[in-house]
Structures are given as structure tokens and as C-alpha cells.
Amino acid sequence: MQLSQNHFGLFSAMHPLQCVLQVYRSLRWGPLASVSWLQLRTCRAHSSLTSTACPGPERQEGGVQKDFTSRLAAGPTFQHFLRSASAPQENLCPLEAEDPPPYVTVDELLGRQRKVYFETYGCQMNVNDTEIAWSILQKSGYLRTSNLQEADVILLVTCSIREKAEQTIWNRLHQLKALKTRRLRSRVPLRIGILGCMAERLKEEILNREKMVDLLAGPDAYRDLPRLLTVAESGQQAANVLLSLDETYADVMPVQTSPSATSAFVSIMRGCDNMCSYCIVPFTRGRERSRPVASILAEVRKLSEQGLKEVTLLGQNVNSFRDNSEVQFNNAVSTNLSRGFTTNYKTKQGGLRFAHLLDQVSRVDPEMRIRFTSPHPKDFPDEVLQLIHERDNICKQIHLPAQSGSSRVLEAMRRGYSREAYVELIHHIRESIPGVSLSSDFIAGFCGETEEDHLQTVSLLREVQYNIGFLFAYSMRQKTRAYHRLKDDVPEEVKLRRLEELINVFREEATKANKTSVGCTQLVLVEGLSKRSATDLCGRNDGNLKVIFPDAEMEDATNPGLRIRAQPGDYVLVKVRCPFGLLACIVK
Ligand code: 5AD
Numbered sequence: 274m275q276l277s278q279n280h281f282g283l284f285s286a287m288h289p290l291q292c293v294l295q296v297y298r299s300l301r302w303g304p305l306a307s308v309s310w311l312q313l314r315t316c317r318a319h320s321s322l323t324s325t326a327c328p329g330p331e332r333q334e335g336g337v338q339k340d341f342t343s344r345l346a347a348g349p350t351f352q353h354f355l356r357s358a359s360a361p362q363e364n365l366c367p368l369e370a371e372d373p374p375p376y377v378t379v380d381e382l383l384g385r386q387r388k389v390y391f392e393t394y395g396c397q398m399n400v401n402d403t404e405i406a407w408s409i410l411q412k413s414g415y416l417r418t419s420n421l422q423e424a425d426v427i428l429l430v431t432c433s434i435r436e437k438a439e440q441t442i443w444n445r446l447h448q449l450k451a452l453k454t455r456r457l458r459s460r461v462p463l464r465i466g467i468l469g470c471m472a473e474r475l476k477e478e479i480l481n482r483e484k485m486v487d488l489l490a491g492p493d494a495y496r497d498l499p500r501l502l503t504v505a506e507s508g509q510q511a512a513n514v515l516l517s518l519d520e521t522y523a524d525v526m527p528v529q530t531s532p533s534a535t536s537a538f539v540s541i542m543r544g545c546d547n548m549c550s551y552c553i554v555p556f557t558r559g560r561e562r563s564r565p566v567a568s569i570l571a572e573v574r575k576l577s578e579q580g581l582k583e584v585t586l587l588g589q590n591v592n593s594f595r596d597n598s599e600v601q602f603n604n605a606v607s608t609n610l611s612r613g614f615t616t617n618y619k620t621k622q623g624g625l626r627f628a629h630l631l632d633q634v635s636r637v638d639p640e641m642r643i644r645f646t647s648p649h650p651k652d653f654p655d656e657v658l659q660l661i662h663e664r665d666n667i668c669k670q671i672h673l674p675a676q677s678g679s680s681r682v683l684e685a686m687r688r689g690y691s692r693e694a695y696v697e698l699i700h701h702i703r704e705s706i707p708g709v710s711l712s713s714d715f716i717a718g719f720c721g722e723t724e725e726d727h728l729q730t731v732s733l734l735r736e737v738q739y740n741i742g743f744l745f746a747y748s749m750r751q752k753t754r755a756y757h758r759l760k761d762d763v764p765e766e767v768k769l770r771r772l773e774e775l776i777n778v779f780r781e782e783a784t785k786a787n788k789t790s791v792g793c794t795q796l797v798l799v800e801g802l803s804k805r806s807a808t809d810l811c812g813r814n815d816g817n818l819k820v821i822f823p824d825a826e827m828e829d830a831t832n833p834g835l836r837i838r839a840q841p842g843d844y845v846l847v848k849v850r851c852p853f854g855l856l857a858c859i860v861k
């Protein structure tokens with residue numbers, strides 16, 4: 274798997290000088306107080322997309338293939354569109370619950386052990402989407418390979434958030450072209466698919482620009498992958514980029530990529546209703562919708578049974594979670610927004626909210642650490658903060674994307690808060706959760722940002738002293754409000770210079786903030802060997818900072834007198850001797 278430098282392209286500088294005190298094999302904290310529309314690219318005369326050249330079938334396997342192609346040309350009927358549009362999503366399994374469309378048989382939807390190679394770009398949501406897509410294809414009889422050369426199908430799970438993210442994919446497609454051309458000469462053709470945000474944003478533009486792309490699947494169309502691949506197998510291009518109002522893949526258990534992992538991500542909601550003026554996400558991932566609490570809890574229980582020690586609840590706005598899946602949930606008491614914050618959308622009512630979910634998830638297994646990402650600052654009512662403070666296994670770590678320190682720019686970004694309201698929230702969080710670790714996202718050089726606005730952001734970085742930062746240069750995206758209404762008027766070199774300044778200030782302040790841990794004993798979840806040295810282990814503290822410490826024998830806290838070496842999944846107590854490294858994601 275390949276991750277581009279985005280949220281997870283971390284720049285780090287660690288000091289392997291921590292001292293290990295004790296290892297905990299078992300830890301006891303204190304009592305726990307739609308596939309509704311599809312787009313087929315066929316060569317038939319009246320196809321809806323006849324303007325695009327279609328490659329002819331590359332592998333005609335005699336009569337069977339011909340028969341399939343003619344059935345495909347007959348295409349789905351209007352009744353089929355209607356039937357699939359009204360099909361309930363709940364508990365759908367790609368092969369069992371729904372009849373195949375009339376132009377393919379159940380047999381033709383099977384992967385027949387063809388090998389799929391995934392490449393994942395972008396944010397953690399995409400890592401999770403890869404696991405969902407793989408889970409669906411695995412059920413259809415596909416195999417997964419980590420060897421590009423032996424793949425029958427290559428699927429790129431893509432990101433659109435900045436132009437650079439998309440450019441990476443175009444470059445990759447050029448590289449894959451050679452591989453595909455070589456395969457054309459062999460008897461086993463290679464199919465290439467674009468999944469996720471870029472498929473959604475560019476739609477058929479991708480198929481027009483890169484004829485070697487065989488299929489497109491938007492973030493809500495992964496259930497349709499077996500059918501799309503069947504169509505692609507016949508030499509036609511296939512696409513499903515329909516966004517759904519209710520798809521959460523609640524019943525698709527993602528396949529964990531690394532079986533030895535100590536932690537897992539659990540998707541709890543998808544999409545975004547915020548419409549910040551710079552952001553493409555509402556257009557690529559659609560409307561906000563939450564997964565039912567019961568299905569989230571079932572997944573967390575399963576992960577706990579598998580021995581995982583950390584779960585990160587995942588979503589574009591995790592703390593805006595609202596489970597409306599049952600009528601009686603709508604009587605639930607509404608929670609307030611953070612003080613001084615507003616929304617760009619009409620106030621929503623009822624539903625089970627994030628505080629309820631967090632409470633329930635944290636009760637599944639008191640030895641399992643709970644994190645969540647990425648939240649929006651508007652949805653931090655007191656009950657969420659209190660819960661984080663009280664519950665031992667909820668990490669005291671909050672990501673609070675500010676984006677800018679200037680109220681004027683925040684308004685242009687349509688963030689729904691002023692600098693003052695944001696700073697007040699920071700104080701309130703620090704009072705409510707002493708010792709909380711804070712991180713944030715910032716954009717340098719947004720439309721109309723003046724030098725004075727930029728200095729306001731610098732001063733916010735100094736005032737808050739974040740522990741972790743994600744810093745980006747603004748990249749104008751088509752379709753967004755900023756694209757239609759504002760001018761991308763900060764010259765590239767000024768954006769980069771301001772970004773550089775933000776990075777330097779962030780580093781200085783984070784160094785100061787992280788120095789306060791020196792001399793403290795912290796609980797660290799062991800992840801494995803340190804990448805830098807075979808004699809060190811690495812893990813993360815409660816604040817999600819990497820800690821490196823010697824791989825030495827230590828006392829087993831649960832079996833006094835017994836000396837053991839820590840393993841991945843163990844908790845160890847580590848005395849911090851020198852400051853943590855600086856963590857920042859920097860995208861220029
Ligand atoms: N340009 C630069 N950065 C962006 N982000 C979102 N959209 C853009 C854009 N158009 C950043 C924001 C967001 C993070 C995930 O990416 O800081 O919080």
C-alpha cells in the first residue's frame with residue numbers, strides 16, 4: 274500500500290532516549306465509571322456516452338464472451354434502474370441480497386480468483402475504503418495480491434483534496450500505461466480502476482483523458498465493484514459515480530490490512546454538510562450520514578475479541594455523528610454546538626449523538642484505547658468533553674482544525690466561528706481535560722489572505738502551542754464556493770513563504786509544549802520495532818505522539834517478579850527523558 278503525503282505523511286524527528294519502567298500484558302484502568310444509478314460505457318449506438326471512444330473487447334473468449342457482450346449491449350432497463358434505486362441498502366451483500374442486473378449472470382459477477390492489487394492515496398478514510406472495497410471483492414471470489422506484476426486488476430483509491438494529490442494519480446497512471454500495454458500482448462489483460470474521490474470529482478473526464486482506465490467507482494459505489502469489473506472484463510469501460518444519501522457500508526466488515534496490527538479504524542459516518550468554501554469533500558463524498566450505533570458496536574466488539582488494543586472512530590466530521598436509523602432515536606435530547614459556533618446548514622434535530630456513541634464504544638473493552646478523527650470544532654458540547662475527561666480509555670487528544678487565525682479569513686472560509694470563539698473553546702477544552710494534547714490543520718494563502726491575516730495565524734499558533742500540526746498551502750478546487758465566488762489571489766511563492774513561516778512557528782511552539790512531558794511517566798501502547806534501530810521499540814502515548822524506548826527486559830506488572838520483553842499490543846510505562854519529536858504534515 275502506498276500513502277501519499279497527506280494527513281499521514283508525517284515529518285518526525287524522534288529521540289530514542291526514553292526509559293521503560295513496566296510492561297502491562299493486561300491492563301485494568303479504574304472502574305468504568307445505492308446502487309440506484311449506473312453509467313455504462315458501451316459501444317452500442319444509443320449509449321448515453323457515445324461521444325467517448327470505447328476500446329473494443331480485448332479478450333473475446335469465443336461464444337461466451339460474445340453472448341455476454343450482446344446482453345450487455347441490451348443494457349439495463351428502466352425498470353432495473355427503478356428497482357435498484359428503491360432497493361433497501363441495509364444488510365445487502367453484493368452477491369446474495371440482490372439479483373444481478375439482467376445483462377449479467379451471478380456466475381459472471383464472480384472474481385474467479387483474479388488477483389486485485391490496491392494502491393491507496395489520501396486520508397485515513399481512503400485506507401478504510403480500501404478495506405471495504407476489498408471485503409466486497411473478496412466475497413465475490415477475488416484474491417488480493419501485493420505484487421503489482423501478477424495483478425489482473427489494479428485499483429487506485431484516490432484523493433482530490435489538493436491539486437497535488439490528483440497530479441500524483443495522473444503520474445501513476447502514466448507509469449501503469451506501460452504495464453498495461455505489455456499485458457495487451459499477453460493473453461491475460463490488465464484492468465485498471467479509479468476509486469474514491471477523484472473518480473467522483475472528475476467522472477468521465479478520467480475515462481476520456483486516460484483511455485487505459487477501465488472502471489470508475491465513486492466512494493458510495495463500492496458494492497457495485499463486482500459488476501463494474503465484470504463489465505470491464507468484457508473490454509468496455511464502466512462507471513458508477515452516484516452519491517448516496519444513506520450508504521454507510523454498515524454491514525460490510527472491513528478486512529484489516531495487517532492482521533498483526535494493534536489498532537484499527539472504524540468508520541462511523543461518511544460525507545460532510547459543512548460546505549467550507551475551500552473544500553471539495555462535500556462534492557466527492559456527498560451528504561453527511563451516520564452508521565447505526567448497533568453496527569459500530571458490533572464491529573468494535575469483534576475487534577476487541579481479536580485482541581486489538583486501539584480503535585479510532587473515523588469520519589469527515591466524527592463528532593457531528595447523528596444516528597437517526599430508528600424512529601425512537603429522534604426523541605433523543607438535542608445537544609448544543611460549542612459556544613460561539615454556527616452551522617452553514619439548517620439545525621438538525623434528534624438522533625443518537627456522538628457523546629452517546631463514545632460512551633458506548635468506550636464501555637466495550639476497558640483495555641481498548643479509543644480515539645476519533647477528524648472532528649469539527651463546532652460539535653464539542655460539554656458532555657463530550659466531560660466524557661473524554663472521565664473515561665480512562667478515551668485518549669486525551671483532540672484534533673481541532675482551525676484553518677486560520679484571522680476572523681476575516683475564517684468568514685471567507687465559511688467556518689462558522691471567529692478566532693475569539695475558537696480560542697475560547699481551546700481554553701474551555703484545556704480546563705475540562707487537563708493535560709489534553711491538541712492538534713490542528715491550517716491553510717496558508719487562502720483567497721484574499723493579507724499579510725495581517727497571516728500574522729494572525731502565526732499568533733494563534735503561538736497562543737495555542739499545538740502538539741501536532743498539519744499545514745497546507747491553499748489549492749483552489751473547482752466546484753467549491755471559493756472557486757465560484759473568490760479569487761485565488763495569493764501568489765504561489767507567497768503561499769509557500771507563509772507556509773514555511775507557519776511550519777517554523779509551529780515547530781518552535783510544539784517543542785516547548787512537548788518539553789513539558791520530560792520527567793513524566795506515560796502509558797505507551799507498543800506498536801513494534803522502531804524503524805530507526807533494531808534495539809528499540811516504538812509505540813504511542815495517550816496524546817498520539819510516537820515514543821521510542823529500549824527493547825529491554827522489564828517487570829511484568831500483572832505478574833510481579835516475572836521479567837519479559839514487551840510485544841506489540843502490550844502497554845508499557847515509559848519515563849520520558851527527552852522531548853518527543855515534532856509531528857507535522859506539510860504539503861506545499
Ligand atoms: N487546499 C489546501 N488545503 C486544504 N484542506 C482542505 N481543502 C484544502 C484546499 N483546497 C486541508 C484542510 C483540511 C485538511 C484535511 O486539508 O486543512 O482540514
Ligand code: SF4
Nearest residue numbers: 395396432433434470
Ligand atoms: Fe482526500 Fe478528502 Fe477524499 Fe480523504 S475525503 S481522500 S482527504 S478528498
